[in-house]
Amino acid sequence: MAKLKVMSVELIAPISEKEKILEYLQKKGTVEITDVSDSGENGASDPEKRAEIAGSVSLIEHALDILNARAPEKKPLTAMLDPRKELDDGEYRKSAGELSQTLEAAKRMVDLENEAADIDADTIRLRTYADTLSPWENVSPPEVTLKYVSVLCGSFRKELSRSDLLIYLAEALPERDCVEVETLSQSEEHSAFAVYCFEEDEAEFEQALREFGFVPAPELENVSFADKIKEIRGSIAAGEQRKAQIDAELVSMRDMHEKFRFALDELSIRADRLTANERLYGTGRVFALRGYCAEKHSAKLKKRIEGDFNAVFEVTEPSEDEDVPVILSNNAFASPLENITGMYSMPGKEDIDPTGFMAFFYYFFFGMMLSDAGYGLLISLATGGALLFKKDMEPKMKNNVKMYLFCGLSTVFWGAMYGSWFGDVGHVIMREFFGRDINPLPPLWTDAVSDTMNVLIMCFILGLAHLFWGVLMKGYNDLKHGQKLDALCDTVPTFLTVIGIAPIFFGLFAQSSVPDNYTPLGTFFFNVFTAVHTNLKSVSTYILIAGVVLVIATAGRHSASIGGKIGGGLYAVYNLFSGYLGDVLSYARLLALGMATGVIAQVMNMLGTLPSNPVVKVIMFIPVFLAGHAANLAINLIGAYVHTNRLQYVEFFSKFYEGGGRAFEPFEAKTKFYRFKEEL
Amino acid sequence: MELGVFFIILGAVLAAGLPGMGSARGTSLVGQAAAGVVSEDPSKFGKVLILQVLPATQGLYGLLIAILTLSFTHIMGGGGAVHYTWQQGLAFFAADLPMAVVGYFSAIHQAKAAAAGVGIVAKKPNESGKAITFAALVETYAILALLVSVLALNGLSGTFGI
Numbered sequence: 027m028a029k030l031k032v033m034s035v036e037l038i039a040p041i042s043e044k045e046k047i048l049e050y051l052q053k054k055g056t057v058e059i060t061d062v063s064d065s066g067e068n069g070a071s072d073p074e075k076r077a078e079i080a081g082s083v084s085l086i087e088h089a090l091d092i093l094n095a096r097a098p099e100k101k102p103l104t105a106m107l108d109p110r111k112e113l114d115d116g117e118y119r120k121s122a123g124e125l126s127q128t129l130e131a132a133k134r135m136v137d138l139e140n141e142a143a144d145i146d147a148d149t150i151r152l153r154t155y156a157d158t159l160s161p162w163e164n165v166s167p168p169e170v171t172l173k174y175v176s177v178l179c180g181s182f183r184k185e186l187s188r189s190d191l192l193i194y195l196a197e198a199l200p201e202r203d204c205v206e207v208e209t210l211s212q213s214e215e216h217s218a219f220a221v222y223c224f225e226e227d228e229a230e231f232e233q234a235l236r237e238f239g240f241v242p243a244p245e246l247e248n249v250s251f252a253d254k255i256k257e258i259r260g261s262i263a264a265g266e267q268r269k270a271q272i273d274a275e276l277v278s279m280r281d282m283h284e285k286f287r288f289a290l291d292e293l294s295i296r297a298d299r300l301t302a303n304e305r306l307y308g309t310g311r312v313f314a315l316r317g318y319c320a321e322k323h324s325a326k327l328k329k330r331i332e333g334d335f336n337a338v339f340e341v342t343e344p345s346e347d348e349d350v351p352v353i354l355s356n357n358a359f360a361s362p363l364e365n366i367t368g369m370y371s372m373p374g375k376e377d378i379d380p381t382g383f384m385a386f387f388y389y390f391f392f393g394m395m396l397s398d399a400g401y402g403l404l405i406s407l408a409t410g411g412a413l414l415f416k417k418d419m420e421p422k423m424k425n426n427v428k429m430y431l432f433c434g435l436s437t438v439f440w441g442a443m444y445g446s447w448f449g450d451v452g453h454v455i456m457r458e459f460f461g462r463d464i465n466p467l468p469p470l471w472t473d474a475v476s477d478t479m480n481v482l483i484m485c486f487i488l489g490l491a492h493l494f495w496g497v498l499m500k501g502y503n504d505l506k507h508g509q510k511l512d513a514l515c516d517t518v519p520t521f522l523t524v525i526g527i528a529p530i531f532f533g534l535f536a537q538s539s540v541p542d543n544y545t546p547l548g549t550f551f552f553n554v555f556t557a558v559h560t561n562l563k564s565v566s567t568y569i570l571i572a573g574v575v576l577v578i579a580t581a582g583r584h585s586a587s588i589g590g591k592i593g594g595g596l597y598a599v600y601n602l603f604s605g606y607l608g609d610v611l612s613y614a615r616l617l618a619l620g621m622a623t624g625v626i627a628q629v630m631n632m633l634g635t636l637p638s639n640p641v642v643k644v645i646m647f648i649p650v651f652l653a654g655h656a657a658n659l660a661i662n663l664i665g666a667y668v669h670t671n672r673l674q675y676v677e678f679f680s681k682f683y684e685g686g687g688r689a690f691e692p693f694e695a696k697t698k699f700y701r702f703k704e705e706l
Numbered sequence: 707m708e709l710g711v712f713f714i715i716l717g718a719v720l721a722a723g724l725p726g727m728g729s730a731r732g733t734s735l736v737g738q739a740a741a742g743v744v745s746e747d748p749s750k751f752g753k754v755l756i757l758q759v760l761p762a763t764q765g766l767y768g769l770l771i772a773i774l775t776l777s778f779t780h781i782m783g784g785g786g787a788v789h790y791t792w793q794q795g796l797a798f799f800a801a802d803l804p805m806a807v808v809g810y811f812s813a814i815h816q817a818k819a820a821a822a823g824v825g826i827v828a829k830k831p832n833e834s835g836k837a838i839t840f841a842a843l844v845e846t847y848a849i850l851a852l853l854v855s856v857l858a859l860n861g862l863s864g865t866f867g868i
Contacts, residue, residue: 369835475774478860482853611850618767618849621856625770661766664759671835672842 029379030353031321032690034344038314039337044306047315047335048299048693053702055694056323058351060316061305072300079297082129083290089132090286092139097280107416107423110701118702121288128282128289135279142272145265152265156258158244161218162251165210167243168220176228178235179210179243181218191219191238198234202227218243291697302693318344318351318690350375351690360385362429370675371685378503380683384674387492391673392433394485395666397474397620398627399441399467400448401659405434433666443547444481444620445469448655449627458635458643471548474621477541480552482617483532489613490528492673493606494521496681503682515583519576523599524606526570531610574599609677615669623662630654710790714779717802718772721855725768725809725848732761732817739824746828753827753834757820760841764813767852771805774856778863794862801858808851816844 035057039047051057113121161181168177188209195205202223210218223231232240246254307314319327324341331339344350352372354364360382367373367381396402409431412419419427441447445468453465474481497517504513540552582594634650637643679685695702740754775798776782779790790798823837 366835369832370839478856482857612846614853615846615849618852618856622763622766622770625773626766629769629773661759661762664756665763668756668760668838668842669845672839675835675839676843 028355028382029373030355032318032344032350032353033321033324034316034342034348034350035319035324035327036314036316036340036342037331037337038312039335040312041308041310043335043337044303044313045299047331047337048302050331050334052295052299052302052693052695054323054327055692056319056327057693058318058691059302059305059693060318062307062314062316063305072303076297076300079293079300083293083297085129085136086132086286086289086293089135090283090290092135092276093280093282093286096276097283099283104412104416107412107419107427109418109420110697110699113700113702115702118700121285122292124285125289125292128285131279131282132286132289135276135282138272138276142269145269145272149262149265152258152262156255156262158241159251159255159258161211161213161216162243163211163255164252165218166250167210168208174225175222176225178221178223178228178232178240179218180221180235180240181216181243182239183216183241184239185212185214186217187212188219191221194238195221195231195234198238199227199230202230205231287699291695291700294697295695298693298696317693320353320690349688352687353690354379354381356381356385358428359432362425362432363388365425365429366671366674368689369671370679370683372687372689374684374686376503376507377684377687378499378506380499380679383495383499384678387495387678388670388674389432389436390488391492391616392666392670393436393438393440394488394616395619395669396433396437396623396662397440397444398446398448398623398659398662399438400446400451400627400655401623401662402434402437402439402441404659405430405663406438409434440620442467443469443471444474444624445472446474446624446627448651449624449629449631451627451631451651454631454635458647459640468545469548470545471551472541472544474617475625478617478621480541481620482614484551485613485616486532486610487528488616489610489673489677490524492613492678493609493681494524496678497521500682515580519573519580520602522569522573523577523602524573526566526568526573527603529566530570531607577602612677613673615673619662619665619669622665623658626658626662627655630658708790708795709792710795711781711788713792713795713799714775714781714790717799717806718775718781720806721775721802721809722765722768722772724806725764725813728810728813729762729765729768732764732813732820733758735814735817736761736820736824739821743824743828750827750831753831754824756834756838757823757827757841760820760838760845761813761817763845764809764816764848767848768805768809771802771852771855771859774859775802778859797862798859801855801862803855804851804858805848805855809848812844812848812851816841816848819844 037047051059167179188207191207192205195207196203204224204227206222208220208222210220212218221231221235232242244251249257305315307316319341328339328341331337354367354372355361356364356379363381363385366388367379367384373379393402409427412427413424413431445465447467450465452467456462456464456466472480497520501513501517504510504516540549544552577599578592578595580595581598582591585591585594630650631654633654634647635643637646736754736758740758743754744751773782779798780788820837820841823834823841826837827834
């Protein structure tokens with residue numbers, strides 16, 4: 027439940043050891059390397075190598091795309107829970123040695139795919155050409171040797187009889203009556219003709235014919251149409267044959283997935299090593315590396331590095347002004363939330379790690395906002411099952427799954443308190459299908475929709491508890507830095523003031539006695555959370571006055587002048603009242619989001635049971651139930667997540683947390699598909 | 707039919723309709739910004755999706771108020787004829803107004819904050835928590851309006867002994 031102690035490390039070794047040491051450090055992944063290259067000559071930057079790696083990456087990605095399009099892998103639904111594949115050192119060396127072969131295979135694959143695409147394009151072109159020649163396949167156009175006579179050979183892309191063409195020509199050129207038409211070939215798609223006319227009329231006839239859709243016969247050199255078509259068909263067939271060969275070769279490469287993925291990982295490892303190289307400080311013979319390492323790893327690392335390599339490894343306390351990265355370390359209950367803390371900001375130098383302190387409230391509030399035991403049960407079963415049956419999940423995924431398990435359990439608790447199990451499905455089923463108007467799953471505490479006021483006040487009181495917890499953190503942080511007076515002044519006056527005014531505020535709208543329909547647990551809750559004001563009311567005014575006086579007296583203590591002290595105090599009182607009013611009201615979302623889940627779930631159940639015919643009702647109910655609740659769960663899950671975060675970030679963190687720290691970014695193998703086996 | 711029932715239904719329709727329109731506009735606005743980011747980097751889908759869903763809640767709150775109005779007044783699920791004077795109807799109508807009006811405007815304004823947050827996700831994906839917080843702050847006022855509407859409806863159903 028804290029930040030891990032981080033040490034400053036420095037390593038000096040001969041250049042000849044550089045690659046080996048970097049490889050070792052990368053595999054370990056426990057050292058962050060600071061960029062010290064600009065403090066001396068370096069020369070390690072290697073843009074050519076970098077470009078080569080980038081080129082190889084895009085080549086392999088392209089090949090992988092081709093492979094996935096041609097031989098997609100089938101993955102089960104749970105694949106996202108699977109860990110990266112583990113490689114031991116021997117397997118890694120073997121695969122890394124095969125990298126150049128893999129690159130060649132990828133290149134071959136891309137070339138083949140390009141060739142196949144070229145063939146496809148050619149085939150289309152050839153087919154079109156063959157189509158234009160097809161009317162002439164069995165025809166040899168007439169050779170005209172007569173003087174003064176021209177012949178126009180051509181085709182129409184439709185079925186046209188000789189007489190139709192003659193009629194058309196007669197209509198188009200009535201005064202040119204000296205014309206003869208010979209049918210060369212005829213089918214449903216085209217009709218080819220030879221039109222004989224006087225040389226001097228040729229232009230006019232050609233014009234008229236073109237307007238009617240006449241396409242002149244293609245001209246070929248030294249080949250007959252039949253031979254040309256045969257040649258084209260030959261080319262097409264050859265292309266198809268080649269494509270079949272390509273397909274066969276590509277199919278034979280279909281098991282390259284693994285190798286390509288390994289290559290991508292290996293290339294990213296190499297690129298990272300280049301980056302690390304650029305961060306070093308070097309002379310011609312030695313290089314220096316500076317960075318950070320968690321204290322718990324540092325001793326072992328020093329031993330290994332100085333033992334296995336010709337190097338010096340120094341571990342020192344980081345100095346005050348260093349920008350030391352932060353590593354969070356929490357127990358199993360809180361560690362899933364480190365991510366949430368990180369999304370806000372890592373703890374700064376003066377901060378404590380808030381993750382452990384917010385864990386309970388985080389899960390608690392999440393459950394209150396999702397607040398349906400059915401949904402909670404689904405989440406708990408799914409995540410619990412994943413944790414049971416997929417023990418080898420990646421730590422990151424495992425943490426996410428764990429977070430939702432705790433959130434799910436809390437949701438079950440709150441759903442049971444509010445009596446919401448998939449809305450009111452128990453009641454609806456009993457009433458609609460068994461004809462008995464009873465609710466088999468009554469709320470353990472109360473129904474949030476009909477008992478809004480009491481639930482709302484409890485939300486406010488839970489909110490106050492959350493805020494006070496934050497103020498306590500502030501005091502704890504002060505104590506940690508040895509500021510005992512601050513610890514007292516930052517907490518006690520605030521507590522007194524808010525405790526003093528709370529009963530007055532809640533008294534405005536609280537009921538004074540326990541409602542009749544409460545269960546024993548509900549009565550207990552009522553007494554603890556909403557009825558407590560009756561006992562406090564008599565003394566609350568005095569507590570309030572004492573609190574306000576203390577705030578005025580202490581809040582301006584850092585000011586130099588008397589006026590500043592008093593002014594600061596008064597301003598703090600104003601801030602306290604307005605701030606806490608806004609903060610406390612913000613916890614109304616605990617009720618609002620909870621109610622939204624429950625009521626919309628009820629509407630889904632109602633929609634499913636609209637028909638009056640019992641058989642239709644059953645048939646209708648099942649799909650409406652499944653789809654409706656799935657949609658409601660999805661949208662409220664996001665809502666609960668977002669607003670739980672907000673309550674932590676805006677209301678809780680603002681009381682004590684500064685943030686601004688930098689997360690530890692170790693030099694490690696950032697792989698997507700493979701990981702190194704942990705060495706024992 | 708009395709005018710009372712008309713006013714109650716009008717209130718419920720506005721409570722579901724206006725925030726629904728606001729949420730539709732809002733999610734569309736954020737969705738457009740989000741689509742731009744995803745076209746560059748599809749892996750950011752999850753992060754921008756959360757931002758897009760944020761202004762969708764007003765529509766849900768509106769639905770909630772509409773259903774509460776109809777069920778408190780037994781227009782829905784009562785199984786019999788209901789009678790309200792026009793004054794009673796107007797009172798329920800007024801109770802629906804906070805959600806109807808605030809829901810509409812807060813959805814659109816929240817969407818603007820969320821769309822700006824999409825820019826944060828595009829440039830600094832690790833800071834998406836902050837983007838979410840900026841947008842979630844706007845929602846507070848929709849929640850407060852929801853609360854006022856719920857409390858007013860609750861009070862009315864008590865006052866009229868329904």
